[in-house]
Amino acid sequence: MKRHARLLVGAAVAAGILHAVAGGHLAALDPVAALRGSGGAGVVVAAVGLIAARLFLYFVVPAWAALFVMTAIARAIGSWRAER
Numbered sequence: 001m002k003r004h005a006r007l008l009v010g011a012a013v014a015a016g017i018l019h020a021v022a023g024g025h026l027a028a029l030d031p032v033a034a035l036r037g038s039g040g041a042g043v044v045v046a047a048v049g050l051i052a053a054r055l056f057l058y059f060v061v062p063a064w065a066a067l068f069v070m071t072a073i074a075r076a077i078g079s080w081r082a083e084r
Contacts, residue, residue, distance in 0.1 A: 008068055012061045019053035022046045 025046040034043040 004068060004071075008061070008064055011064075012057070015053045015056045015061065018049055019057065022050035022053060026050060 026043065029043070031043045031047065034040055
């Protein structure tokens with residue numbers, strides 16, 4: 001159970017770091033001007049990384065955390081019933 005919790009926290013922290021780095025890169029320059037010029041590849045990579053991190057943080061992590069909590073509650077109920 002601790003391994004799953006560590007995995008959840010590690011994935012959330014990694015997505016948060018990716019979100020911060022990609023967001024900082026996009027905020028440091030003008031994405032439209034970079035796409036029209038020669039530096040478009042870095043902007044596209046940063047935008048895709050930012051979108052992927054946001055989707056992961058908004059949808060996957062909360063569902064994963066809810067599953068973790070429900071599993072812990074189910075195990076607690078199961079062990080309580082086994083004691084009776």
